[in-house]
Amino acid sequence: MPMLNGGCRLSRFVALAPALAVVLMTSGCAMPSFLRAPGAPIETSAIPARPMEPLALFASRAAPGQEDRVEPAAGSPPVPVRLIRAWNAGSGRECREVAIGGTREATRQVFCQHGASWEAARPLLRSGGSTPRT
Numbered sequence: 001m002p003m004l005n006g007g008c009r010l011s012r013f014v015a016l017a018p019a020l021a022v023v024l025m026t027s028g029c030a031m032p033s034f035l036r037a038p039g040a041p042i043e044t045s046a047i048p049a050r051p052m053e054p055l056a057l058f059a060s061r062a063a064p065g066q067e068d069r070v071e072p073a074a075g076s077p078p079v080p081v082r083l084i085r086a087w088n089a090g091s092g093r094e095c096r097e098v099a100i101g102g103t104r105e106a107t108r109q110v111f112c113q114h115g116a117s118w119e120a121a122r123p124l125l126r127s128g129g130s131t132p133r134t
Contacts, residue, residue, distance in 0.1 A: 056118040059083065059096040059111035072100070084108065095121065 052060065054070045062068070062083040069078040084097040095112040112121040 052117050053120075055081065055098060055100065055109060056111050056120065059098050060113070060118045062096075062098075082106075097123070 053072075055072055058068060058070050058081055064083050064085055067080060067082045070081045071078050079101055082099045084099050086094065086096045089095045089112060093112045093114070095110055096118075098109050098111065099106040100109055101107055108123075110121045110123045111118045
């Protein structure tokens, strides 16, 4: 009767399988597609959209050359901003460069479209353009 020992292990697994299935289905994990009924809705947890920061909002709406005054953070004084240029990045996202501050102390910030919102991005070149070949 050498099969009795192996059969005992199998019967333990078969006895525990329904309990294991219940634990996995109620643990908060998404149900695998092969266990879901056809046509059943797929559960998704919606991530609430966070509001865009004021500089990103300006970048998303402005045309190149447009100027305005924007509060960079809540409670801070408004600063002059100007949209310098807009382009399509190699990733396919639309990007825009904004000059923040007066003409002497202006800093530049790049914003790129990310889905329905815009977010600050790091420019690839410090000069903001391509370097000429000599």
